[in-house]
Amino acid sequence: MSGIWVVLEERGGRMNRISWEAVAAAQQLGSQTGLAVSAILPGLKTEALAAEAASKPLAKVVRIEHSLLASYAADGFTIALQQFFEKEQPEYVILPHTYQVRDYAPALAARMGQTLIGDVVAIGQGPIFTRQLMQGRLSGEYRHTGGGTCFVSVQSGAFRADAASSGTGVVESFTPVIEEAKIRTKPGEPFRGSAQTVDLGSAQLIVGVGRGIKDQDKLPLVQDLAAALGAELAASRPICDNGWLPIERQVGSSGQTVSPKLYLAVGISGAIQHLVGMKGSQCVVAINKDPEAPIFEVADYGIVGDLFEVVPALTEAVKVAKQ
Amino acid sequence: MKIIVAIKQVPERDAQVRIDSAGKWIDETDVQWALNESDAYALEEALQLKEKNGGEVVVISAGPERVGSTIREALAKGADRAIHVASDDLGQRDALGVARLLAAAVKPESPDLVLTGLQSDDLGYGQTGVILAELLGLPHASLILHVEKTDAGIAVKRELEEGWFQNIELPMPAVLTIQSGGTRLRYATLMGIKRAKTKEFKRISAAELGVDAKANVALEHIALPQKQKTTQILPGSAKEAAAALVEKLKFEVRVL
Numbered sequence: 001m002s003g004i005w006v007v008l009e010e011r012g013g014r015m016n017r018i019s020w021e022a023v024a025a026a027q028q029l030g031s032q033t034g035l036a037v038s039a040i041l042p043g044l045k046t047e048a049l050a051a052e053a054a055s056k057p058l059a060k061v062v063r064i065e066h067s068l069l070a071s072y073a074a075d076g077f078t079i080a081l082q083q084f085f086e087k088e089q090p091e092y093v094i095l096p097h098t099y100q101v102r103d104y105a106p107a108l109a110a111r112m113g114q115t116l117i118g119d120v121v122a123i124g125q126g127p128i129f130t131r132q133l134m135q136g137r138l139s140g141e142y143r144h145t146g147g148g149t150c151f152v153s154v155q156s157g158a159f160r161a162d163a164a165s166s167g168t169g170v171v172e173s174f175t176p177v178i179e180e181a182k183i184r185t186k187p188g189e190p191f192r193g194s195a196q197t198v199d200l201g202s203a204q205l206i207v208g209v210g211r212g213i214k215d216q217d218k219l220p221l222v223q224d225l226a227a228a229l230g231a232e233l234a235a236s237r238p239i240c241d242n243g244w245l246p247i248e249r250q251v252g253s254s255g256q257t258v259s260p261k262l263y264l265a266v267g268i269s270g271a272i273q274h275l276v277g278m279k280g281s282q283c284v285v286a287i288n289k290d291p292e293a294p295i296f297e298v299a300d301y302g303i304v305g306d307l308f309e310v311v312p313a314l315t316e317a318v319k320v321a322k323q
Numbered sequence: 324m325k326i327i328v329a330i331k332q333v334p335e336r337d338a339q340v341r342i343d344s345a346g347k348w349i350d351e352t353d354v355q356w357a358l359n360e361s362d363a364y365a366l367e368e369a370l371q372l373k374e375k376n377g378g379e380v381v382v383i384s385a386g387p388e389r390v391g392s393t394i395r396e397a398l399a400k401g402a403d404r405a406i407h408v409a410s411d412d413l414g415q416r417d418a419l420g421v422a423r424l425l426a427a428a429v430k431p432e433s434p435d436l437v438l439t440g441l442q443s444d445d446l447g448y449g450q451t452g453v454i455l456a457e458l459l460g461l462p463h464a465s466l467i468l469h470v471e472k473t474d475a476g477i478a479v480k481r482e483l484e485e486g487w488f489q490n491i492e493l494p495m496p497a498v499l500t501i502q503s504g505g506t507r508l509r510y511a512t513l514m515g516i517k518r519a520k521t522k523e524f525k526r527i528s529a530a531e532l533g534v535d536a537k538a539n540v541a542l543e544h545i546a547l548p549q550k551q552k553t554t555q556i557l558p559g560s561a562k563e564a565a566a567a568l569v570e571k572l573k574f575e576v577r578v579l
Contacts, residue, residue, distance in 0.1 A: 074453075074463065099484050106450035107457040113420040115539040118448055132548065134349070134445055134474050137340055138550040146539035184462035188490040190483055204545065206579055211336075211438045229578075241504030247486075254482055254502075261579045269336075280567070283576045284552075285568065293558075299554045300570055309561035317562075317569040 002088040004029055007081070007095045008053055008061075010043045012024040015052060018096040023056055024096040025154040027121050027162065035091055038062065040078055040174075044070035050171045055210045057162070060170040068178045074104040075183045080176035082111050090149050097153040102315065109151040113213035115140050116151040118270075121158040125172035131155075135271040136294035156253075156276055198232065206260045208251055208278065209239060212267020212288060212307055217245045221311045222266050228318040236274045252277035267307045271296030287311065324474065327429055328370040328402065329451065330362040332386055332393040336444065346544050347449060348414055358393050361440025365501040368509050369438050376472050379403045381432065384549055385424050385532045392523075398519035399511035405522065406432075410529045417538040422454035427532040431464045431469040434496060436477070441466055452500035463498040464491045469506035480505075484524040493554035 006026045009016040023039065029039040037057070037121035041050050042064040053061045059294060065085055066078045081104075085093060097119045109116040122130040129142045129152055199212070200206060207226040213219060226233040233249060240250040251258055252274040264283035270286070270293055279283070279298050286299035287310050293297045296302050304311050334340065335355040342476075343350040358366075360494070369380045382397040384390045385408035394405045408428050413421060419426055429437060442449035456463030469480040476494040482502050511519075529536070556568040573579040 021516075028421045078457075088451070099466060102449055103453065103463075106448075107451040107463070110419050110422070110457045115417040116450060117540055118418075118450060128543070131447075133447065133545060134340055135334055135336075135447070136336070136548065140341070140542050141544040141546070143541050143543050144539065145541045148539075151557050184494060185551050186492040187463060188492075190335070190487045190489045192489055193486050209368055237504065242501075254485060255486060257485065262572065262576055279576045283578075285572075286554075289336070294548065297550045298552055300576075301568060302551055302556045303564040304556060304567060305564060310565060313561040313565035314568060317565045318572075318579065321569045321573055 002090050002130065003038065003059070004092045004094060005085070005088065006037065006039040006058070007048075007093065007101070008039050008041040009096055009100060010041065010049055012097065013093060015049050016098060017161070018098060021156065022057070022096040022154050023124060024161050025120070026092070027057060027092065028159065029092060032123070032125060033091070033125055034156050040064050040081070040084060042069050042077060046252055052306040054169045054171050057166050059168060060172055063173040064116060064176060065173050065175055066178055068180060068220060070097055071187060073185050073187055074099055074107065075185065076178055078106045078108045078111060079182060080179050081108050083176045084174055085112065093151045095151070095153040097155050101153050106150060107152055110151060114146070114149055114151055116153060117144065118153045119155050119157050120152050127161055130271055134299070135269065136275070137292060140143065146157045155272070157279065184247050186292050188196060194249060198257045200232055200249070200251060200258045203232040203260050204259055204260065205229050205262045206234050206267060206281075207231045208234040208236065208263045208268055209266050210236040210268030210274070211238045212249040213239070214235075214309075216242070218308070219244060221308070225264075225266070225311055225315045225318070228315045228322070229264070231262070231264070236268050265295050265299070266311060268295050269293045270298065294304045324372060324376045325381070325432070325434045326372060326378060326438060327381045327383055327432060328362070328369045328397070329425055329429075329437065330365040330366060330382055330384045330393065331359040331412055331440070332356050332384065332390040333359045333445040334441055335408055342547075343360050346546070347542065348545065356389060356393060356512055358502045359395055359440050359443050361442060361503045362500055363440070364505060365438040365440050365508055365509055366400060366402065367491070368501055369436070370509070371469060371506065372436070372472065378435070381406065383408065383425060383428055383433070385410050385421060386413055388442050394512060394524065395458050395519050398514040398522045399525070400509055401515060403522065407524065407526045408529065408532065409526050411537050412529075414542075415536050416549045418448040418450040419454055419534060420538050422451050422473045424529055424532060424534050425451065426458035428527060435497060437461070437498040438557060439500055441502050444543050448503055452498055453568040457500035457537055459498065461496050461498050462493050463491060463500070464502040466502045467499045470499060471533070548553065
C-alpha cells in the first residue's frame with residue numbers, strides 16, 4: 001500500500017483550483033492516518049503544472065503522461081488511472097468533485113471493485129466521510145467497510161486550500177498503455193452557450209428566485225423587488241429549465257458564480273448546486289416558507305413565511321426607505 | 324431503437340424529512356413519493372427518441388413494493404413496458420451494489436441505449452449510470468442535455484461547468500446520464516393512464532438475479548447538517564419582518 005494519492009485536474013492548460021482543495025483534504029486525512037500524501041496529474045506536456053504542484057506539501061508528483069490523455073475522455077482516464085493505482089495500491093485516492101471526475105471516477109472505482117464516496121464535505125476521525133443527503137437537508141456519515149483502496153471525491157469549497165508551499169519538488173512520470181481503439185467516445189471542443197449579456201459576477205446586489213415562486217406569472221413580484229433595490233435578478237436552475245428566465249441569469253454549478261454584497265434568496269431551498277454559486281456572498285438573506293430549508297444554513301438573515309406576502313411588503317418597505 | 328430508462332422513486336421534493344429512530348435513514352411514514360427529477364427528463368428524452376426513430380422504451384426501477392406507483396406513472400407517460408427489481412434492502416447497498424442489480428436485469432434485454440437521470444434527489448450519489456456502463460461494458464457520457472441519432476451511433480450535448488458545453492459522439496449501444504432541463508416534460512394523459520394498466524409489468528427479485536448485497540461503503544449515521552452561519556430569523560407578520568429586514572439592510576449590511 002502506498003498512502004494517499006490526490007488526482008490533480010488540468011483545465012485549459014492551468015491547474016483547476018479545486019485540485020488544491022483536494023490536496024488540503026488529503027493533508028487532513030494524512031495527519032489523521034499518518035499516511036504520506038502524493039499526487040498524480042494525468043495529461044500531456046504537464047511539466048510546468050507538475051512543477052507547480054511539486055511546490056505543494058506532497059511527497060511526490062507523478063505525471064501520468066500519454067498523447068491519448070491530451071483531451072479528456074472517460075475511457076482514457078479510467079484505463080490510465082487504473083493501471084497506475086493497481087501498481088501503487090493506495091489506501092486512499094482523493095479527487096476533486098468536478099464534472100470530469102463525476103464522469104469517470106465511479107467507473108474507475110467500480111473497475112477496481114470499489115465504490116466512490118462522492119461529494120464529501122468533511123473528513124472526521126475514523127475516518128468518517130460526511131456528505132449531503134436529500135438536497136442538503138440532511139448529512140450522512142460514511143465509512144469504507146471493504147478492503148482495498150478507498151476512493152473519495154471532495155466538494156468544491158469544502159476544504160480550504162493551503163497557500164503555504166513546502167514541497168519536496170520531486171516529480172516522476174508514468175506512461176500508461178492505452179490503445180486508441182479502447183477510447184470509444186469522440187469528444188468535441190468545449191463551447192460557450194448563448195452570448196453572456198448579463199454579468200452577475202460583478203453585481204453588488206442580487207435577488208435570486210427559485211422554485212417557490214411556483215408560476216411564471218408571479219415573476220413580476222421579484223422583478224419589482226429587484227428594481228426597488230437596484231439589484232440584478234438571478235435564478236436557481238429550475239426557473240431557467242422552465243424557460244421562465246434566460247439561462248444567463250442562472251446561479252450555481254452549471255451557471256454563474258456570484259459574490260455580491262447582498263444575495264436575497266426568494267423561494268430558493270438551497271440545493272448544493274445553487275449554494276456553490278452564491279455562498280461567497282457577503283450577506284445572504286433568505287425568504288422561504290420552510291424553516292428547515294438548507295438555504296437557512298448559509299443565511300445571515302431569514303424570514304420564514306409566505307413569499308407572496310413577504311416580497312410585496314419588502315418591496316414597499318424598500319421604496320419607503322429609499323425616498 | 325430499444326431504450327431502457329432506469330428510474331428511481333424518491334421522497335417528494337417538499338416532503339418534511341424526519342430522521343428515523345435508528346438514525347440511519349429517514350422515517351418513511353407519511354412520506355409522499357415521486358419520480359426523481361432528472362430521471363423524468365431521461366424518460367422524456369427516451370420517449371422523444373422513440374417517436375423520431377421508432378423502437379421501444381422499457382423502464383426499470385429497483386426498490387420495494389411502493390416503487391410500483393412510480394413505474395406506472397412512467398408507463399402512463401408512454402413507456403411500453405416495465406421491469407421492477409424488487410428489493411427491500413436498497414439501503415444496505417452502495418452505488419456499486421445498486422448498479423449491479425440494475426445491470427443484471429438490463430443485460431439480457433440487450434438494449435441500444437440505456438438512459439438514467441444524472442443524480443437522485445435523495446442520496447445524490449450521481450454514480451449509478453456511469454457504473455452501469457462500466458458493468459455492461461458500454462461507453463457512456465454524463466450530464467447530457469440532448470441526444471440525436473446519427474448513422475454511426477449517437478451525438479449528444481454534454482453540460483460542462485459555468486455555462487460551457489461539449490458535443491460528444493458515441494457508438495451504440497451506450498449509456499447516458501441525463502441532466503434536467505434539456506427538454507419539456509410531458510404529463511400523463513387520461514388515455515395514457517388507462518393504457519398503462521394493460522402494459523407488461525415484470526417483477527424480478529434481487530435473489531433471482533443472483534446479486535448479493537455486499538457493499539464497500541456504509542452509510543452509518545444521518546443527522547441534520549451543521550449550520551455554517553448563525554441565521555438571525557426576523558419574526559412577525561410579513562410587514563413586520565419586511566420592516567425589520569429593511570432596517571438591517573440599511574444599518575448593518577449598508578446596501579440601502
